[in-house]
Amino acid sequence: MKRPRPSTPLSPASAKQKRPPPPQTPPISSKNPKAHQKWVPLNLSQSELSLPLTFPTGQTFRWKQTGPLQYSGTIGPHLVSLKHLQNGDVSYFIHSTPSESTAKLALLDFLNVGISLAKLWQVFSENDPRFAELAKHLKGARVLRQDPVECLVQFLCSSNNNIGRITKMVDFVSSLGTYLGSVGGFEFHEFPSLERLSVVSEEELRQAGFGYRAKYISGTVDLLRSKPDGGAQWLLSLRKLDLPEVIVALCTLPGVGPKVAACIALFSLDQHHAIPVDTHVWQDLNEVEQAYIKNQPRFRSGFPPFQNHFAFFNLAVDKIATRYLLPELGGARLTPKLCNHVAEAFVSKYGEYAGWAQTLLFIAELPSQKALLPSHFQGIQEKRNSKRKDRNKCTSDDSYN
DNA sequence: CGGTAACCTGGGAT
C-alpha cells in the first residue's frame, strides 16, 4: 500500500528551482484528453475580477501563475486555468474534470460571482476617501469562496510564517491529493481529504519542515475526523452560523486563533465581515479612529449594529479637534483586547462586507503592490527599531462577545 | 483578563 509520498521535503535545495523554464503559454492538459477543451469567456470584467490581485495576494497559496496574465489551480476535482483577455475580461479553460457541466458551476461558485465587487466598492469609496483612492489603482481584488478544509489547512500553515515557506508547505500537503494534471510546468493535485491528510503523521510533517505547525495540522485533522458527520461537513455547516459562533467554533481547533479563524471565515465560510486583524489593519484605521477605540473601553459590546457608524466617528473627530488626544495615541500598540475593537470598527466603517474592504487595504500593503502605487501611498515606511518591536499580537480571548 | 516568552524554519539584513 503506497501512499502518495511527496518527494520533496521543504529543503533549501529543492526549494531553489521553483521556477521551471516555463513552456507555459497554451496550457498543457494531461488527463481527459478527449474533452473538447477550449477557452471560454466568463462574464467578468477586470474590475470585477483581477487575477493578479486575487490569486497571488494571500488568500490562497494553491494557485500558480502559468502565464503572463494567467493563473491555474484546482477547484474540487476540477483543474482550471483563468486568464485575462486583451480587453481585461476573464476567460477560463478546463483542463481536467469528471464533469464539464459541474466544473463551470464550481468555478462560478468559487469566484463568488453573485457578488458585485463594483457595487461594494462604490459604497466603500463613498465612506472612505483613502479606500476610494486605493481602489482606483487596485481594481478587481475579489474575495474567493474556497473549500473550508483546504482553506483551513492553508492558514494553519500561515501562522508566523512567510509567503514563500507557506507555499512550499501547502505544496507538500497538496501532493497527497489525487493528481489532476500539469500546467505550465506545475503539477496540480486535488486537495487531499481529511482521511488522506490523516495518513501523514505529525512526525513526518515536522520532518518535512513544518515546525510547530505540524502538531496543529495533525491535531486539527484528528479533531475534525472525530466529528459525527465528518469534519468537512462540520466546517461547511458553519456557513449557516453567525460570525461570532463561527469564530468560536474554529478556535476550538488546535492552531486556530482569532486571526486564522477570521481568514477561514472570510475566505471560505461566507463571513463577509470577518476581519483578520493584524498590524496592517490597525494602521489602516486613522489615528482618529484608533484614538476613539483606545478611549472607549466601553465600546466592547457584541458586534455593533450596522447603523450609527457615522455618528460614531464624528464623535471621535470632535475629540481630536479639542486636542484631547495626545500624539502618542496614534502609534499605540495593538494589544490583544483591541483586536475585537478594531474588527468592530471596521464593520462600523464599511458595513456587512467589511472583510472585502479590508482585503483591498491589505493588498495595498503588500510590497509587490505598493511598488505599483503612486508614491504618496508608499509613504508610511516603518523603520525597524531593534529595541522594541511592536508585536501586535492577538491572543485567543473572548472573541466577539 | 493583560502581558510575555516559547515555538520551527529559512531567508535577508546587519
Add this chain to the structure above:
DNA sequence: AATCCCAGGTTAC
C-alpha cells in the same frame, strides 16, 4: 561568518 530580525500567529504561563 555569526547573529539578529522577520514572517498576515497560537499557546501556555
